[in-house]
Amino acid sequence: MKYEIISKPDFPVVKIILEKDETVVAEAGAMVSMSANMEIETSARGGVFGSLKRMVFSGESFFQNTFTARGSSGEILFAPETMGDLQFRELKDEALILSRGAYVCGSPQLKIDSRWGGFKSLFGGEGFIFQKVEGTGLLFFSSFGAIDEVDVKGEYVIDNGHVVGFEPSLDFSIERVGGMKSLLLSGEGFVCRFKGQGKVYLQTRNHGSFAVWADGWRKVESRQ
Amino acid sequence: MKIDIKYKPGFAMATVTLGEGEKIRAEAGVMVAKSANVEMTTEKASRGGVLKSLKAAFFGGESFWMNTFFTRSGSGEVKLAPTLPGDVIGEVLDNSTIYVQSTGFLGAEASIDIDTRFQGLKGFFSGESLFFLKLSGKGNVLLSSYGGIEKKSVNGTLIVDTGHIVAFEDSLNYQIQKFGSWKNFLVGGEGLVAKFSGQGNVWIQSRNVPQLGHWLRESLPPKKK
Numbered sequence: 001m002k003y004e005i006i007s008k009p010d011f012p013v014v015k016i017i018l019e020k021d022e023t024v025v026a027e028a029g030a031m032v033s034m035s036a037n038m039e040i041e042t043s044a045r046g047g048v049f050g051s052l053k054r055m056v057f058s059g060e061s062f063f064q065n066t067f068t069a070r071g072s073s074g075e076i077l078f079a080p081e082t083m084g085d086l087q088f089r090e091l092k093d094e095a096l097i098l099s100r101g102a103y104v105c106g107s108p109q110l111k112i113d114s115r116w117g118g119f120k121s122l123f124g125g126e127g128f129i130f131q132k133v134e135g136t137g138l139l140f141f142s143s144f145g146a147i148d149e150v151d152v153k154g155e156y157v158i159d160n161g162h163v164v165g166f167e168p169s170l171d172f173s174i175e176r177v178g179g180m181k182s183l184l185l186s187g188e189g190f191v192c193r194f195k196g197q198g199k200v201y202l203q204t205r206n207h208g209s210f211a212v213w214a215d216g217w218r219k220v221e222s223r224q
Numbered sequence: 225m226k227i228d229i230k231y232k233p234g235f236a237m238a239t240v241t242l243g244e245g246e247k248i249r250a251e252a253g254v255m256v257a258k259s260a261n262v263e264m265t266t267e268k269a270s271r272g273g274v275l276k277s278l279k280a281a282f283f284g285g286e287s288f289w290m291n292t293f294f295t296r297s298g299s300g301e302v303k304l305a306p307t308l309p310g311d312v313i314g315e316v317l318d319n320s321t322i323y324v325q326s327t328g329f330l331g332a333e334a335s336i337d338i339d340t341r342f343q344g345l346k347g348f349f350s351g352e353s354l355f356f357l358k359l360s361g362k363g364n365v366l367l368s369s370y371g372g373i374e375k376k377s378v379n380g381t382l383i384v385d386t387g388h389i390v391a392f393e394d395s396l397n398y399q400i401q402k403f404g405s406w407k408n409f410l411v412g413g414e415g416l417v418a419k420f421s422g423q424g425n426v427w428i429q430s431r432n433v434p435q436l437g438h439w440l441r442e443s444l445p446p447k448k449k
Contacts, residue, residue, distance in 0.1 A: 084235060145237075146236075156260060220447060221447060
């Protein structure tokens with residue numbers, strides 16, 4: 001599988017070039033265009049329960065599409081859902097923790113555990129769920145805004161709405177930032193405190209903030 | 225204070241490195257990340273003037289609070305980013321004053337004064353949810369834009385659609401004018417331009433905030449009071 005990310009970082013797409021009979025898995029709806037010899041299989045990947053878990057816990061859609069080039073090599077373009085960046089990472093028998101909805105496409109042999117971090121990540125207040133992607137293969141994930149990488153050595157704090165992914169070597173805890181007054185008034189929601197050594201991917205925009213800003217423009221219904 | 229701005233112009237973010245004793249203030253909700261030794265306190269931004277009549281629309285439901293970031297010892301970093309897709313630019317005020325449109329203010333060094341009695345230059349916009357902040361003093365200021373940002377040096381006159389103004393220096397004179405009925409029709413109620421004259425800088429953005437707001441207003445269902 002070869003890839004090319006076009007027009008980073010604002011509105012990128014990834015071009016995947018598959019050899020004959022090679023396969024790529026993608027989020028339903030991520031496909032932009034593809035060569036005519038692609039065979040598509042839409043499945044509830046991981047079975048019905050696997051897909052339900054994925055949908056409920058990680059915000060991914062129920063269906064995933066498996067694209068296979070038949071007869072010859074083929075090309076397919078994938079785009080993320082949100083306005084933002086597309087990041088590539090090659091996993092070599094390792095794991096990466098991704099935030100809800102960040103997965104775009106990847107090698108079929110990568111295993112996705114849709115409910116990771118369990119109780120700890122449920123206490124986020126922002127529907128904050130992680131999923132673990134594990135194995136060997138190519139992984140493409142997306143963000144709202146640009147992706148910034150931070151190599152944590154010690155301790156680092158990131159606003160929850162800005163976490164895209166991180167290496168599992170890091171320990172994390174979810175807390176409110178600031179003192180008591182800050183708690184209620186600061187406009188900061190929950191933050192994720194990372195400890196140890198490892199890489200964190202953060203995004204430079206925040207869905208929650210944008211939604212709240214947009215909400216402020218809505219007409220107020222007058223009572224009849 | 226070191227300011228590093230990346231990911232221009234679409235999803236820009238400022239990484240501020242604070243030295244010992246340095247403080248930066250930012251509006252509620254713009255912190256992306258910080259090193260563990262950076263502390264945050266929250267203060268009410270003002271007790272009067274424009275910020276007193278602040279609508280929830282601007283600060284998105286939270287009230288008008290400013291956060292101050294600082295370290296007790298050593299240096300630390302804090303990353304700040306605005307809400308809308310767009311750019312960030314750093315400017316240094318040297319005992320000067322600028323007016324910054326409300327969505328264009330990202331942060332300022334604590335040495336910069338945010339005028340609390342200033343009435344907001346409301347005439348620039350036909351609605352209540354946008355206004356200007358008055359910043360003066362000596363130090364770093366971070367401006368953010370919806371779209372890309374361009375700094376224009378005025379020497380004479382320049383006419384700018386008010387929805388495209390990020391900030392301007394107080395050395396400039398301005399006059400608000402209607403632009404004509406066709407624009408009113410298209411944008412739905414705005415169509416105001418500012419005619420700047422004199423000498424000074426105007427920062428403009430390549431997208432129009434009230435236009436986005438109106439589009440959202442038309443596209444989203446109304447909400448209950």
